[in-house]
Amino acid sequence: MLIVQKFGGSSVADAQRVFNVARIVTETYDKGNDMVVVVSAQGDTTDDLIEKAREINPDASKREMDMLLSAGEQMSVALLAMAIEKLGRPVVSLLGWQAGFLTNSNYSAARIKNVNTERIRNELDKHRIVIVAGFQGINRHDDVTTLGRGGSDTSAVAIAATMRADLCQIYTDVEGVYTADPRKVQGARKLTEITYDEMLELATLGAQVLNNRSVDMAKKYNVELEVLSSLKQVPGTKVKEVAKLEDMLIKSVAKDTNVARVMLVGVPDEPGVAFRIFSLVAKAHINVDIILQSVGRDGTKDIAFTVSADKGEAALNALRPYLEQVGAKQYSYDDSVAKVSIVGAGMETHEGTAALMFEALADANVNIQMIATSEIKVSVLIAREDADRAVAAVHKRFFEN
Numbered sequence: 001m002l003i004v005q006k007f008g009g010s011s012v013a014d015a016q017r018v019f020n021v022a023r024i025v026t027e028t029y030d031k032g033n034d035m036v037v038v039v040s041a042q043g044d045t046t047d048d049l050i051e052k053a054r055e056i057n058p059d060a061s062k063r064e065m066d067m068l069l070s071a072g073e074q075m076s077v078a079l080l081a082m083a084i085e086k087l088g089r090p091v092v093s094l095l096g097w098q099a100g101f102l103t104n105s106n107y108s109a110a111r112i113k114n115v116n117t118e119r120i121r122n123e124l125d126k127h128r129i130v131i132v133a134g135f136q137g138i139n140r141h142d143d144v145t146t147l148g149r150g151g152s153d154t155s156a157v158a159i160a161a162t163m164r165a166d167l168c169q170i171y172t173d174v175e176g177v178y179t180a181d182p183r184k185v186q187g188a189r190k191l192t193e194i195t196y197d198e199m200l201e202l203a204t205l206g207a208q209v210l211n212n213r214s215v216d217m218a219k220k221y222n223v224e225l226e227v228l229s230s231l232k233q234v235p236g237t238k239v240k241e242v243a244k245l246e247d248m249l250i251k252s253v254a255k256d257t258n259v260a261r262v263m264l265v266g267v268p269d270e271p272g273v274a275f276r277i278f279s280l281v282a283k284a285h286i287n288v289d290i291i292l293q294s295v296g297r298d299g300t301k302d303i304a305f306t307v308s309a310d311k312g313e314a315a316l317n318a319l320r321p322y323l324e325q326v327g328a329k330q331y332s333y334d335d336s337v338a339k340v341s342i343v344g345a346g347m348e349t350h351e352g353t354a355a356l357m358f359e360a361l362a363d364a365n366v367n368i369q370m371i372a373t374s375e376i377k378v379s380v381l382i383a384r385e386d387a388d389r390a391v392a393a394v395h396k397r398f399f400e401n
């Protein structure tokens with residue numbers, strides 16, 4: 001079999017953990033499998049590198065940031081290869097470009113265009129374990145790019161998809177995907193299976209256990225994923241097209257604090273206003289999430305929307321000339337908010353799921369500022385200080401009875 005294994009930063013945080021990973025890899029190799037292993041930077045290395053850059057130049061270009069951040073994964077592939085050498089198995093480490101990762105030029109959030117796996121195949125033919133640096137590639141100008149935070153998951157899925165691997169295992173510091181972040185919610189339970197669609201929503205709504213692009217790609221190329229612990233040998237969670245019919249209304253609760261709410265009060269209540277506002281925001285390359293518009297009265301209305309927290313100010317700047325021109329009464333952004341969501345395909349066939357969530361929030365005395373729904377999720381925007389309490393209350397309502 002061809003097996004792709006990916007190990008996150010905490011799984012390779014120190015020498016002991018690196019050897020632990022080397023043992024997992026060599027055990028799988030010794031059973032006669034071809035192995036491609038993707039690794040992230042050790043522990044907090046990526047954060048530390050970002051901090052180092054800030055000390056030198058807070059406005060550093062994204063190209064140079066990518067050059068710097070890619071160093072984290074360069075260290076960890078070499079260290080893991082050395083550990084495997086020490087265990088006496090043939091091994092080679094490869095950077096993103098050596099492993100054939102061609103991306104577009106969107107530095108810091110590059111998209112993979114294709115993976116030329118010729119080199120990997122050659123190494124596998126020599127029966128070597130191939131260790132690949134996650135999170136990185138090169139563009140057509142031969143410059144180093146990175147895929148965005150958490151991007152090593154996507155590197156692993158891209159290899160598994162391109163090489164049609166038999167298995168893609170995402171090893172991390174928890175035992176799988178849970179009904180809520182197991183580090184934050186005491187009673188969180190491990191799921192045996194979850195669908196791509198549910199996992200995609202969950203990843204997008206703040207559960208960083210898998211990067212959302214990796215799930216999107218896994219769904220597109222039908223790569224079955226398994227999320228499991230690098231520290232404890234127990235079954236993890238399978239991410240696949242159709243999950244076992246479990247009698248679960250929802251699968252998980254997620255929290256996202258990387259969100260800000262923009263408020264526009266007293267814009268004209270006439271055709272074309274939403275178009276003007278959101279095209280200005282789009283032109284500034286800012287993604288809008290939840291949108292709320294009030295019923296017009298006395299010729300004006302209010303519009304509120306959410307963006308990621310780091311984009312709140314930019315969104316307001318993009319809109320300011322327009323808002324001044326139409327004489328909006330007031331406009332502001334607020335980043336002391338959080339988004340709490342429930343996700344699960346069960347709500348497609350069960351009415352009243354949203355009401356149950358709202359009831360739990362009411363009982364916990366949490367005020368809802370905005371609501372958004374899709375077939376398989378309900379999200380509420382609330383005060384950030386209420387977020388942990390809200391997650392606990394909602395989790396309790398659905399999973400602890």
Ligand code: ADP
Nearest residue numbers: 008009010172176177178180181183207208209
């Ligand atoms: P890695 O370094 O292995 O990529 P991450 O830190 O990116 O690991 O993701 C794993 C973390 O995701 C866990 O430590 C956990 O705190 C967090 N997490 C958030 N929501 C969930 C969830 N529903 N199930 C499992 N883990 C979750």
Ligand code: ASP
Nearest residue numbers: 040046135149150151152
């Ligand atoms: N090292 C990168 C990060 O911290 C990529 C990853 O961990 O997947 O975001």
Ligand code: MG
Nearest residue numbers: 008150208209
């Ligand atoms: Mg991660």
